[in-house]
Amino acid sequence: MTPGSFAAIGAPVAPVPRLVHESFPPGSFIWFRQKVLPMARRRQIYEGKAKILYEGPEPGTLIQYFKDDATAFNAQKRGTINGKGVLNNRISEHVFTLLGNIGVPTHFIRRLNMREQLIRQVEIVPIEVIVRNVAAGTLSKRLGIEEGTQLPRTLIEYCYKDDALGDPLVAEEHIACFNWCSQDELHDIQDMAIRINDFMSGMFAAVGIRLVDFKLEFGRLYEGDFSRIILADEISPDGCRLWDMTTNEKLDKDRFRRDLGGEVEAYQEVARRLGLMPEGGENAVLDLESHRKKKGS
Numbered sequence: 001m002t003p004g005s006f007a008a009i010g011a012p013v014a015p016v017p018r019l020v021h022e023s024f025p026p027g028s029f030i031w032f033r034q035k036v037l038p039m040a041r042r043r044q045i046y047e048g049k050a051k052i053l054y055e056g057p058e059p060g061t062l063i064q065y066f067k068d069d070a071t072a073f074n075a076q077k078r079g080t081i082n083g084k085g086v087l088n089n090r091i092s093e094h095v096f097t098l099l100g101n102i103g104v105p106t107h108f109i110r111r112l113n114m115r116e117q118l119i120r121q122v123e124i125v126p127i128e129v130i131v132r133n134v135a136a137g138t139l140s141k142r143l144g145i146e147e148g149t150q151l152p153r154t155l156i157e158y159c160y161k162d163d164a165l166g167d168p169l170v171a172e173e174h175i176a177c178f179n180w181c182s183q184d185e186l187h188d189i190q191d192m193a194i195r196i197n198d199f200m201s202g203m204f205a206a207v208g209i210r211l212v213d214f215k216l217e218f219g220r221l222y223e224g225d226f227s228r229i230i231l232a233d234e235i236s237p238d239g240c241r242l243w244d245m246t247t248n249e250k251l252d253k254d255r256f257r258r259d260l261g262g263e264v265e266a267y268q269e270v271a272r273r274l275g276l277m278p279e280g281g282e283n284a285v286l287d288l289e290s291h292r293k294k295k296g297s
């Protein structure tokens with residue numbers, strides 16, 4: 001059984017009887033065919049900033065395609081990072097598989113090719129869950145805490161997923177008030193976020209990377225009239241802050257956000273340390289230091 005698949009996480013493999021959506025508005029209808037269609041004939045369900053969702057080969061599945069497009073600051077900054085999609089697909093597959101192995105239910109079924117993975121279709125909870133171990137980014141800006149300050153305890157923040165509003169920070173009270181998810185669902189989300197943070201902090205520390213903070217998204221997987229919360233979206237350097245433990249070098253999307261350059265090399269370095277890059281192959285990782293020297297910066 002595929003690690004990380006629905007069956008491998010201890011639940012029965014059952015067709016999802018309801019049409020549900022992933023990252024697109026409620027009420028959208030999706031129709032499925034029974035076999036995988038060639039790319040050109042595949043029905044696109046949704047296009048986001050970094051990914052495209054296509055209909056999957058069977059009901060209850062989608063194909064998640066990873067693009068090279070990069071955006072920051074609520075899409076005010078746009079660019080392309082060549083090869084990012086391939087790296088994020090591979091890194092996210094790795095992390096979701098390991099999380100599945102420790103019992104975190106995820107939407108990941110299997111990677112299909114360089115840029116695509118087969119996933120379970122879920123109804124996305126409209127909340128971005130931000131987990132922080134070290135002060136950085138908007139937390140530092142908002143509260144005037146110096147970047148790099150170790151937080152006394154893990155901090156979980158929530159942002160309401162709405163591009164037009166710039167994904168505003170919200171409190172648990174807002175989530176309850178507007179019923180974006182139930183209290184039980186929020187407890188499941190919090191439990192999973194903490195488990196994921198514990199696991200990922202260890203995984204990255206083992207390869208000399210500090211997990212500063214990251215963003216998670218969750219979805220409802222319907223089973224008959226019932227639903228349960230599972231981890232969705234992706235986990236990659238696009239949505240994590242990853243710092244080299246000795247040099248504090250940024251190995252994540254902040255290289256793009258802050259015009260530091262060397263984005264692909266940083267993502268490759270993360271993949272290499274996780275053992276996901278062919279040693280000495282064509283895609284051999286460029287050393288960030290020599291990359292900078294080459295660029296004369």
Ligand code: 5GP
Pocket residue numbers: 128130136137138139167213214215238239240241253
């Ligand atoms: P901050 O709130 O400091 O900008 O981000 C906190 C963490 O969440 C960072 O690791 C950042 O990459 C991630 N994050 C927050 N919002 C988004 C988002 O809309 N997209 C992605 N990919 N990551 C996000």
